[in-house]
Amino acid sequence: xxxxxxxxxxxxxxxxxxxxxxxxxxxxxxxxxxxxxxxxxxxxxxxxxxxxxxxxxxxxxxxxxxxxxxxxxxxxxxxxxxxxxxxxxxxxxxxxxxxxxxxxxxxxxxxxxxxxxxxxxxxxxxxxxxxxxxxxxxxxxxxxxxxxxxxxxxxxxxxxxxxxxxxxxxxx
Numbered sequence: 001x002x003x004x005x006x007x008x009x010x011x012x013x014x015x016x017x018x019x020x021x022x023x024x025x026x027x028x029x030x031x032x033x034x035x036x037x038x039x040x041x042x043x044x045x046x047x048x049x050x051x052x053x054x055x056x057x058x059x060x061x062x063x064x065x066x067x068x069x070x071x072x073x074x075x076x077x078x079x080x081x082x083x084x085x086x087x088x089x090x091x092x093x094x095x096x097x098x099x100x101x102x103x104x105x106x107x108x109x110x111x112x113x114x115x116x117x118x119x120x121x122x123x124x125x126x127x128x129x130x131x132x133x134x135x136x137x138x139x140x141x142x143x144x145x146x147x148x149x150x151x152x153x154x155x156x157x158x159x160x161x162x163x164x165x166x167x168x169x170x171x172x
Contacts, residue, residue: 002160002163003160003164006156006160007042007050007054008057010038010153010156011035011038011054011057011058011061012061014034014035014037014038014058014149015034015035015058015061015062017034018031018032018033018034018035019065022034022145027137027141028133028137030134030137030138030141031138031141032138032141032142032144032145032146033107033110033138033142034145034149035058035059035061035062035077036077036080036103036106036107036110036142037103037142037145037146037149037150037153038054038058038153039051039054039055039058039077039080039081039084039106040080040081040084040099040102040103040106041099041103041150041153041154041157042054042081042153042157043055043080043081043082043083043084043085043087043088044084044085044087044088044091044098044099044102045088045091045093045153045154045157046085046088046157047085047088048081048082048085048086048088049085050081050085051080051081051082051083051084051085052078052081052082052085053081054081055074055077055078055079055080055081055082056074056077056078056081057074058073058077059072059073059074059075059076059077059078060073060074062074062077072117076110076113076114077110080106080109080110083106084102084106087102093154093158096150099146099150100143100146100147100150103142103143103146103150104139104142104143107138107139107142108135108136108139111131111134111135111138111139112131112135115127115130115131115135
């Protein structure tokens with residue numbers, strides 16, 4: 001129960017930070033995607049199911065506030081969380097290379113899929129411009145923010161896991 005509450009708080013806090021604080025810290029109109037960081041992090045820390053659920057609720061918030069129709073970002077972030085969850089078997093908390101790589105790949109994939117489904121299908125074929133001016137700068141900004149936010153997420157997850165292990169030992 002505590003884990004669900006803390007994850008819900010993380011989703012809301014990251015969404016509010018992304019929409020308010022980082023909106024005012026935008027570089028050339030580019031803001032980091034905290035929802036990708038959160039979804040990917042919990043995906044490879046906790047597995048496919050948790051990545052999928054967190055991706056759904058993160059995407060649903062994006063859909064409600066910014067989407068043209070309900071479900072696009074929810075579905076996209078669900079897939080990202082699920083695919084990142086596949087890497088939970090090779091995840092080691094002390095190694096930051098895998099999380100950084102997965103978050104960068106997730107953000108680039110997110111940007112490319114958004115381009116294909118929202119721009120290219122409407123006959124806007126300026127992919128190199130979109131990639132160089134929106135997708136790549138967002139991925140770089142997301143990497144910088146990941147270096148700050150990921151250790152916080154990792155520490156909270158580790159504390160929750162130790163708390164859950166202690167509670168499980170009481171019943172054994």
